[in-house]
Amino acid sequence: MALRKASKRRALSMTSLIDIIFLLLLFFMLSSTFSRFAEVEIAAATSGRSTEPSDNRPTFLRLSETEVSLNGQTYELAQLPDAFADLRQDEDDALPVLISLQDAVTAQRLTDLLVALRPVQGLSVTVLDS
């Protein structure tokens, strides 16, 4: 057959093959990143626009670098979902949460809090701007 002829040709030159593969390897080693990203929404208060009225009384959460206090009581971040379950009077309505930030709070700390609040259903979170 016609294809048989092809097997008689010379072996591929190794050197140029390796050249190309090395180039590809270098490119992918240098340009790829292994960090993985995620994102979380931050809801900041906007002036002049109110959220939907709710039957639940708004809760006030004060965040400092070391502790979180919800309506004046201190909690751990992990305890917050349970604390919110106790506060809610009307299951169907959103529970407004106002977050006030102390001076030394970093973006890391605020994000930790927002991530801790995410599993709680039906919160409408607003971060206050001093």
Added chain:
Amino acid sequence: MRRLKHTRRKEPTIALINIVFLMLVFFLVAGTLSRPLDGDLDLVRTADLEGALPPDTVVVHPDGRLSYRGETIASLDEFLATRSEEERKIVRLVPDRELPAQTLVKLARELRGAGAESVMVVTERGLE
């Protein structure tokens, strides 16, 4: 001195290519191509969040300086001007983890004022 060594056998080329191919496949599969963020930035660390695409957006440095694609920009408006109508609805920010949260909230409010429907904070996921 080392002349003797020259008489040794040739290194096996096939084995070399095998290894290099393995490395190539590893980097192809495991790595993600993305525009590099600014070098000295420590992203906020989070766990338990779904993944997101590598960001191509405004970076906020610990001192509140804004930069986009490695170049310092004066204000968010300058960045928003380069974005299409669609991209302005959901705006992502990449803050350093030491950035004061007040500054972040201020920026988020500014973006809301400029018409963004939601403002997302991009974080770095730990390797679980």
